[in-house]
Amino acid sequence: MKTISVLKHLSLALVASALLNAGSTQAQSPLQAVRLREIKDLDKLDPNWIMGMCNLPGLECNKVEEPKLYERKTETGSEYYAVMVNRTISRLAMKAPGQWQVLNRWSFEKYPLPASEDGSEVRMVDIHPALYPTGSGLWAVAVLNRIREGYSGGGAEFVIADFVTLDPEMTEVTEDQRRYNNVPFSCTKTVRACFTEKEQKTSPHCQDETSGYLTLKFELNPASHFHDWTATWNETSWPAGVPKSAQKKTQQTERLEPIKHDVGPKGFMPKSFAFCEGGPVDF
Template identity: 35%
Template sequence: MLFVLAAAALAGQASAGPSAQVFDLVKKPESVDPEWRVRLCALLPQPCDPQTLGLYRPRGGAAGEHVVIAAEPLAMARVQRGKGAGGWQLERLHDFSGYAAAKRDAASGSVADAQFSLAPALYPLAEGQWAAAVLQTVSEGYSGGGASFSKADFVPLEGTRIVAEGIPFSCTKMVRACFSEKEYRQSKHCHDESSGSLRISYAEAARPGEPYRWQYTWLQNEWPAHQPASAATTSRLHFAATTTERAGFCGGPQ
């Protein structure tokens, strides 16, 4: 799954007040259970592709507590690892496959070719209420390079009100800038590279029971071709759900 990495950074957290629940990737899941893919697939909606599963631990969670995230079907589940063979217990399931199917049916052009996944985090909406980030990723291939652009729909775990749609979430882009053996020998850096990611901070509501206030910040790194790594720059800007074009998004589709 594409968005296994940098979960904490993409989730974003304020230093005080509400914060995201971040899930840390289990790097060696076979050490937990050699048959974890097949056993956890059996707990998810069918059909299930075991190769699309990722196993995580909730940051600060209790012993044995895990989260499994699947791309096929698009689902997230909290599971508990017990003793004995096949000792997985399903505690809570969130199935987003219907949402992804509806998005595909309504899409056209490049969006229809997007890959769907779930970010390994939950995002606070209000006291006791959470949303997941349904990611739509479009990839482009270039000669000697490529790009990937991901946007997020923040979908509540309960209810039907979508928090925000089409929010720039992450991007990477690499464009070749050397075209001869001489350039490859002499250049300090043979690509134009950029990467970006979303940060979210959360402020308490003005009155109890009201939704938290979300603030979006976009971080983008630029490393120009033929320049040393020290020439790379980082920009930071704030935007709202109605001004997503302010996010650089590595020059990708908005």
């Protein structure tokens, strides 16, 4: 199976909205997602991170998989979000190298995470490196489900997101903290369209290519504890047989509706999003 990786620039577009500045006097400031910077080299940040982080109550490391650590800049310095192998996300502070403090810890042991590609139970939560404003003092993360398909001479990757609230008053994350579910997040799809030597020599483009990504806008809702979210699906289609200048870009915008927990998740939401020709076959 040939895997088509999600384009790197999609990650930048996914966090382009407005920022909640809860402590600011500018109450009408637009809300936006906060991007988290991944720490690629933990040893450079803290040579003693194994002793300082992995021995904290409720956190766990192993000899194979390092934690995924993300930094958020604040007015007073930095705080960190660690994704650990025991299906936890933790908000941490580093007072000095080797001296870490747990500010919040969220366990996803009871959350229905998607299985890994080999069908086994996933060990780490797969999140997009951003915090999304969900309500007053509440942030959510995008928990991702990556589905790959292989074709003869092509392939696809579909990324689907659950937006899950990290409630600072709770430590166990369940489906009740899932605010939005099965939202198309990004996709790429390539299908071969040239099958003869002549076609390969004469066609200006020998593949059908499609890619798409999600952008979000957030608005205060005076009648609710939660913010309103509007999603825009951005898709680019480059059909076979035409030059790149003929590729088409489209946008679809819909208000997201919070999940109804008594009904349960059904299909994609919104259903109208193109999602690279409808999303994965078996979803």
